[in-house]
Amino acid sequence: MFGLDKKDATLLVIVAILTLCAPFLLNPFPSESALAQFNAGYPDLMQRFVIFGIFAIGFNILFGLTGYLSFGHAAFLGVGSYSAVWMFKLLSMNVIPAIILSVVVAGLFSLLIGFISLRRSGIYFSILTLAFAQMSFNLAYSVLTPITNGETGLQLTLNDPRILGQSATADGSIPVTSLFGLEMRSTYELVMGPWAFQFNAGYYLCAVIMVLAFYMSIRIFRSPFGLMLRAIKSNQTRMSYTGLNPKPYTLAAFVISGMYAGLAGGLMASMDPLAGAERMQWTASGEVVLMTILGGAGTLIGPVLGAGFIKYFENIFSKINDTVLHSWFSFMPDGLENLVVMLVYPFIGKGWHLTLGLMFMMVVIFLPGGLVEGGQRIRRLFRRKDDTPAAKTEPAE
Amino acid sequence: MMGILEVKNVNKRFGGLQALGDVNLSVAENSVHAIIGPNGAGKSTLLNCLVGKLMPDTGSVLFDGQSVLGRTPHEINQMGISRVFQTPEIFGELTVLENMMIPCFAKRDGSFRMHAIGHMFDEAELVEKAEHMLESMNMAGKHHMHAAAMSRGDKRRLEIAMCLAQEPRLLLLDEPTAGMARADTNNTIDLLKQIKDERDITIAIIEHDMHVVFSLAERITVLAQGMPLVEDTPENIKGHPKVKEAYLGEAH
Ligand SMILES: Nc1ncnc2c1ncn2[C@@H]1O[C@H](COP(=O)(O)OP(=O)(O)OP(=O)(O)O)[C@@H](O)[C@H]1O
Ligand SMILES: [Mg+2]
Numbered sequence: 001m002f003g004l005d006k007k008d009a010t011l012l013v014i015v016a017i018l019t020l021c022a023p024f025l026l027n028p029f030p031s032e033s034a035l036a037q038f039n040a041g042y043p044d045l046m047q048r049f050v051i052f053g054i055f056a057i058g059f060n061i062l063f064g065l066t067g068y069l070s071f072g073h074a075a076f077l078g079v080g081s082y083s084a085v086w087m088f089k090l091l092s093m094n095v096i097p098a099i100i101l102s103v104v105v106a107g108l109f110s111l112l113i114g115f116i117s118l119r120r121s122g123i124y125f126s127i128l129t130l131a132f133a134q135m136s137f138n139l140a141y142s143v144l145t146p147i148t149n150g151e152t153g154l155q156l157t158l159n160d161p162r163i164l165g166q167s168a169t170a171d172g173s174i175p176v177t178s179l180f181g182l183e184m185r186s187t188y189e190l191v192m193g194p195w196a197f198q199f200n201a202g203y204y205l206c207a208v209i210m211v212l213a214f215y216m217s218i219r220i221f222r223s224p225f226g227l228m229l230r231a232i233k234s235n236q237t238r239m240s241y242t243g244l245n246p247k248p249y250t251l252a253a254f255v256i257s258g259m260y261a262g263l264a265g266g267l268m269a270s271m272d273p274l275a276g277a278e279r280m281q282w283t284a285s286g287e288v289v290l291m292t293i294l295g296g297a298g299t300l301i302g303p304v305l306g307a308g309f310i311k312y313f314e315n316i317f318s319k320i321n322d323t324v325l326h327s328w329f330s331f332m333p334d335g336l337e338n339l340v341v342m343l344v345y346p347f348i349g350k351g352w353h354l355t356l357g358l359m360f361m362m363v364v365i366f367l368p369g370g371l372v373e374g375g376q377r378i379r380r381l382f383r384r385k386d387d388t389p390a391a392k393t394e395p396a397e
Numbered sequence: 398m399m400g401i402l403e404v405k406n407v408n409k410r411f412g413g414l415q416a417l418g419d420v421n422l423s424v425a426e427n428s429v430h431a432i433i434g435p436n437g438a439g440k441s442t443l444l445n446c447l448v449g450k451l452m453p454d455t456g457s458v459l460f461d462g463q464s465v466l467g468r469t470p471h472e473i474n475q476m477g478i479s480r481v482f483q484t485p486e487i488f489g490e491l492t493v494l495e496n497m498m499i500p501c502f503a504k505r506d507g508s509f510r511m512h513a514i515g516h517m518f519d520e521a522e523l524v525e526k527a528e529h530m531l532e533s534m535n536m537a538g539k540h541h542m543h544a545a546a547m548s549r550g551d552k553r554r555l556e557i558a559m560c561l562a563q564e565p566r567l568l569l570l571d572e573p574t575a576g577m578a579r580a581d582t583n584n585t586i587d588l589l590k591q592i593k594d595e596r597d598i599t600i601a602i603i604e605h606d607m608h609v610v611f612s613l614a615e616r617i618t619v620l621a622q623g624m625p626l627v628e629d630t631p632e633n634i635k636g637h638p639k640v641k642e643a644y645l646g647e648a649h
Contacts, residue, residue, distance in 0.1 A: 226513070231491065234490045241471075243471050243500075
């Protein structure tokens with residue numbers, strides 16, 4: 001189906017169904033219940049899941065396949081966002097031209113940075129990409145202020161030309177982003193008893209694009225080109241002595257992953273039309289590295305899982321504050337309650353990065369293959385119980 | 398007559414060490430030429446100068462009348478020179494069949510082709526070629542094994558198969574039987590003989606195992622301390638006093 005073998009097609013269908021049903025799946029708790037804080041079915045959070053999913057899928061094409069670890073991919077995401085916002089300012093509020101421009105600009109920018117950075121490999125390559133991204137970040141704050149609007153960030157105003165649209169709506173406010181008239185912010189709420197499910201136009205646009213992006217990445221993984229990228233990671237010496245030039249292959253992978261990042265940036269701006277330089281900061285580049293490794297670098301589904309995992313827990317953990325903690329542990333004697341709250345407090349709210357760091361360390365130490373490896377181990381456990389002649393020498397993925 | 402490979406006055410120094418001193422070598426087309434010599438004689442260094450891994454300090458290397466010096470390894474390979482390394486260089490994380498597919502693509506598509514949509518196994522012709530190669534190497538049934546999980550002898554055979562899949566005009570083998578069991582060594586000898594019979598190919602082989610050398614070679618060059626000592630037919634090399642001297646104290 002769609003040029004995929006059965007296993008890949010099944011995976012694609014599962015991912016498609018899960019993303020399309022996400023508004024239900026992520027809101028399992030009634031909205032008035034105490035557990036409602038673990039719900040994640042809100043438009044902006046769901047949008048973040050799939051947008052960062054796209055970002056990580058693209059990053060994985062470079063890092064997972066070729067092994068080249070870029071620490072500067074947030075620069076392409078940032079460039080994509082700026083391009084999209086400029087399109088909203090100059091052309092129209094339709095998201096399609098904005099997204100196309102952000103992919104194109106990020107592609108060109110990654111061609112330039114990739115061309116230079118790929119003169120080195122290993123740690124020097126990583127440092128070069130990091131340096132370029134930090135340079136872009138600093139330029140966005142200083143010299144490039146006319147384009148980026150510096151610290152304030154690039155925003156829409158009532159004076160923007162928007163030659164194919166209107167500068168302001170009839171009631172004098174800034175128009176909103178849309179897909180041929182379908183407003184990205186429009187949300188339909190379905191109330192079923194105590195549950196409330198939200199279906200957001202923007203989310204569905206991002207979700208469909210993510211499924212397409214995922215499909216593209218499967219095709220790339222299984223193609224001769226993908227085989228060459230894996231060969232680069234495995235043994236560059238053998239590759240060159242087999243008459244293959246690793247450079248253009250790596251550069252192509254770099255540009256493709258840069259375009260994925262630009263796409264993510266363009267979608268981010270399409271959901272919320274403003275762009276700031278902080279999107280290019282090294283922490284943002286580091287985040288996509290974490291997502292990919294946490295989920296399982298080099299696997300198809302890993303980056304999506306990693307992105308979802310990190311964004312979910314970021315949201316949940318950072319929402320919990322000491323009042324919530326006190327209510328959880330109120331069944332304990334007062335002294336003990338305060339002690340437990342004091343112990344747990346550093347790991348929540350603003351301290352959630354501590355939790356993330358710990359989880360990341362655990363995964364790298366105990367599950368070097370990420371969440372995907374965890375899943376495979378669990379599956380193998382069950383299989384062994386089912387039938388004793390366990391599956392052997394089966395290649396990964 | 399000019400050979401397919403002409404090495405003239407090649408010198409290579411590593412700091413104070415003269416690894417190659419005025420090496421001259423001419424390999425005739427469609428012959429098997431062995432290069433022997435004690436450890437550290439400079440045999441691998443000579444190969445490195447032929448395939449673009451090292452740049453000789455002076456001298457020239459002509460393949461089929463064209464200089465290979467200053468070209469990158471992949472360019473030299475695309476000219477028709479394939480090399481099997483002293484320690485097997487294969488794609489350990491890839492399956493055996495995928496390993497075989499790579500040289501097949503390299504042969505057909507050249508050093509770079511953007512081919513990112515179709516499935517690699519949809520290329521029926523190349524898959525067939527890869528499978529055929531594996532079969533002729535007695536490696537059928539191992540298609541989906543990770544290459545790294547194979548025995549050392551199998552890795553070597555896979556590497557040879559990968560080089561052959563490129564249909565090179567000159568095949569360079571650096572100790573292809575090192576660390577192999579006797580039976581595997583004999584298999585490799587048979588295999589190389591068979592290849593030689595089946596197609597037009599020139600083979601230059603570095604080898605310590607004299608059994609292998611005398612079973613295959615038509616001409617032998619003896620290197621010692623970076624200098625070519627003698628070059629002659631196997632019969633004449635066997636009893637040569639200089640060769641005995643160079644190997645004095647060696648187990649062979
Ligand atoms: N890249 C290098 N840098 C420095 N010295 C080197 C380098 N490569 C080889 N040498 C030295 O050059 C000499 C010749 O080495 P070479 O590997 O060519 O020998 P060899 O004939 O292949 O020996 P063996 O039979 O052990 O494989 C050795 O003394 C070696 O230490
Ligand atoms: Mg050697």
